[in-house]
Amino acid sequence: MRRMLRWTSYAVSTDETRYVLNGVCLSIKTGLLSIVATDGRRLALVEEQLKEKVPSDFSGNYILPTKAVNELMRALSEKGEVIITLSQNYAGFNLAEDSKKYD
Secondary structure, three states, X not given: OHHHHHHHHOOOOOOHHHHHHOEEEEXXXXXXEEEEEEOOOOEEEEEEEOOOOOOHHHOEEEEEEHHHHXXXXXXXXXXXXXXXXXXXXXXXXXXXXXXXXXX
């Protein structure tokens, strides 16, 4: 996941007036995780198959703010396993060594 975030985070907008583009979009569909970012000129997209089966009600699109992306990239190891918990208002990332919650 760290690699996926690194490959897309360069395209995140830093323009405060375009707050909708100030993060990455996690798109989860049956067995596939897509991470997308854009600043209006550049577009970055990375897709990867998930190791675990995902319930159909877990599918959707979730915006992860830039600050959370930076914290997550700092906390993740290159090959570590991540358990993602998402709801409408928060994203939780359970790492093998540590557990953090980002609101």
